[in-house]
Amino acid sequence: MSATRSVDVAIADAALDRAVETVSAYFAALLEPLQSHADRIAAELGDQGDEQLTVSRLDDLVQPHAIGMLDHPTEPVYGAGFIAEVGLLSDAASHLAWWQGADRRKLVFPAQSVKQAIDYRDLEWFRVPQATGRPHVAGPYVDYLCSDEYTMTAAAPVTVDGRFAGVAGLDVLIETIERRLTPPLHALTTPLVLVNGVSRVLVSTDDRFSAGDVLRADRVDIAERRACRHVDLEVLRLA
Structure with missing residues (x-):
């Protein structure tokens, strides 16, 4: 490898490390x-x-926490709340205590809405924290349950006396994540792609890819990859 090539690779790798720090933070x-x-x-x-514990009592308990998460001092959050495990409540099989939007409105499903029949236990943002006991970031995906927007959901397990009670969660729109992360990543001058655990793109400064694209191993050549802290995400530098 030539000296010039070595310098170029070193610069690109340093940019990758800085990108990981930016995303992790x-x-x-x-x-x-x-x-x-x-x-x-x-x-x-x-x-x-x-x-x-009833639906009404749970809503009263959760609302201050949901509003607190929505009022994040630096990072725009679209929705937040708590999703109860089946069997936690005395008057409902499960319940989504959730507030969202600029007006901080409570999410209420219309009577007999198909959304009421959704089993949260099947959804990644509920299933993974329940199985691992750790926070998890799911997405990007179209959130047909709450916002109907392209979204990322972060969820943390809530355990009471050793029993899983549900998850506390928050939604951030992908357009918000792109707006927050694209400028600092673009400033690194090395095309980079942020992907989740199934290689779906969240943010890209590589013109070949956009949020939502899936990077197939047989179609892309990954020069370097770095795992982010706190979340199951990687920053990639493509050849």
Whole structure:
């Protein structure tokens, strides 16, 4: 390898490392308060003692935490709340206590909406935290349940007395993530792609790809890849 080529690779690798720091810091700023609210929700649920927990009581408990997450001081959050495990409530099989949008409105499904029949346990943002006991970021995907927008959902498990009670979660629109991350990644002058665990693109400064694209191993040549901290995401430099 020539000296010039070695320098070019070193510069590109340094840009990749800086990109990982940028992405990791962005998601840490979301996940840290999410985990804090999850812990406090768990404590408040534990304080209910033997009282039967109803949908109304859960909504009252969760709302301040949802508004707190929506009022994130630096990162725009579209929706936030808590999704109850089946069997937690006395008057409903499960429940999504959720607030979203600029007006912080509570999400209410129309009577007999098909959304009411969705089993949250099948969804990645619920299933993975339940199985692993750790926060998880799911997406990008079209959120037909809540926002009907292209979205990323972060969720943290809520455990009460060793029992999984549900997840605290927040939604960030992909257009928000692109707006926050594209400029600092673009400034690194090396085309980079941020992908999730199934190689779906969240952010790209490589003109060949856009959010939502899937990078197929047989069609792309990955020169270098770096795992981000806190989340199951990687930053790729493509050949």
